[in-house]
Amino acid sequence: MPRLSRLLPLLPLLCAAVLAGCAERPPSAETPAGSAGFPVELRPEGAPAVTIEKRPERIVSLSPSATEVLYAVGAGPQVVAVDSASTYPEQAPRTDLSGLNLDPEAIAAHDPDLVVVESDLDGRLTGALAKTGTTTLVLPAATSLRAAYDQFELLGRATGYPDEGADLARRTRTEIQKIVRETPEPAEPLTYYHELDPTYYSVTSKTFIGQVYGLFGLVNIADQGDPDAASDYPQLSAERILEADPDLIFLADTHCCGQNAETVAARPGWDTLTAVEHGRVYPLDDDIASRWTPRLVDFVHAVSTAVTEASR
Structure with missing residues (x-):
């Protein structure tokens, strides 16, 4: 008991020292990483x-x-x-x-x-x-x-x-802006067809995907002259695609449906398309071409490559 009685007068000083020590510690020592800012x-x-x-x-x-x-x-x-x-x-x-x-x-x-x-x-x-x-x-x-x-x-x-x-x-x-900025502009606007599946479902320029192509000034054949006149994901006919004769074809059905330049060329009449004749059929990763993620950079780069090759 005498020992405790000697310590009692020191307790306020000890508490003050402990509090001061806590105040000097960096926030990360008391707060788990990423826990600040809540709610x-x-x-x-x-x-x-x-x-x-x-x-x-x-x-x-x-x-x-x-x-x-x-x-x-x-x-x-x-x-x-x-x-x-x-x-x-x-x-x-x-x-x-x-x-x-x-x-x-x-x-x-x-x-x-x-x-x-x-x-x-x-x-x-x-x-x-x-x-x-x-x-x-x-x-x-x-x-x-x-x-x-x-x-x-x-x-x-x-x-x-x-x-x-x-x-x-x-x-x-910043990366996307850089890619677009460094992509050569074709002498004339290029037309394109974006394929979602082999039954010719596509996208209009109003969609997120269509806006990516719009960064390069590409003309979407699925718009049929007016992107507001059709649903965002219209189903085209083979006849419509052949008539439009796109300069570029992008395939977003490579994983789901096994489509590639060879299968496209084998379709009736498609071997006469400008994109097929000039080797401008571009397979895409289905997921990258449909998700709004950092891998958008890869999608934009793929479109840039196509535009660059067509501009030579």
């Missing part, structure tokens, strides 16, 4: 606003594009499950979950604190998961390059990597 309110374009109270530690991604961006901003270690269509990156924990047929029970089984989806009709998934304390972030398909960059930044903020998200958007934008 954060997010307002994705075309979807409900959502508030994330704290850094998510268990993320389920049911959007292939979101999956790629999550890993690109550094949130990969927080991802515990992705949908069956999320094929990139290779280390993503793929499951049989579907981003189209949403199953709240199957999703909740992964014990997520954040779920990212492309759509949630009537908010049914959001409502069901909210009962388990899980936040749902809806990120609709990007409709423009600007919208894609915004989603890079938003996913960075949602996961505790705001600086990384902003940097990813900046770097992707």
Whole structure:
């Protein structure tokens, strides 16, 4: 007891010293990396606003594009499950979950604190998961390059990597602008046909994909003179394509449907097309040509290569 009585007068000084020591420590010593900045309110374009109270530690991604961006901003270690269509990156924990047929029970089984989806009709998934304390972030398909960059930044903020998200958007934008700037301009506008599948479904210039081609001033035969007159993903006829005789053909059905320059040339009458005769049929990676991710740079580079070769 005498020893304790001697220490009692020193307790205020000891506490002050401890507090001073804590104050001198850098924030990273007390706060886990990426945990600062919460709660954060997010307002994705075309979807409900959502508030994330704290850094998510268990993320389920049911959007292939979101999956790629999550890993690109550094949130990969927080991802515990992705949908069956999320094929990139290779280390993503793929499951049989579907981003189209949403199953709240199957999703909740992964014990997520954040779920990212492309759509949630009537908010049914959001409502069901909210009962388990899980936040749902809806990120609709990007409709423009600007919208894609915004989603890079938003996913960075949602996961505790705001600086990384902003940097990813900046770097992707800069690389794409550089590619477009350094691509030679053809003497006359070039026409193109973008194929989604062998039944001749295509895209108009209004779509995200069509806007990428628009960076190079290419003329889309699927617009048929007016991109507002058709659906965003019209089905063309073989006769229409042969009549339009595009300068360039881009195949976004190489993985799904095994299409290539040889199969295109073998189609009735297609061997007479300008693009086929001049070797301007360009196979694309189906995923890269359809997702709004940092790999957009690869898609833009492929289009640049085609325009450069056609301009010689």
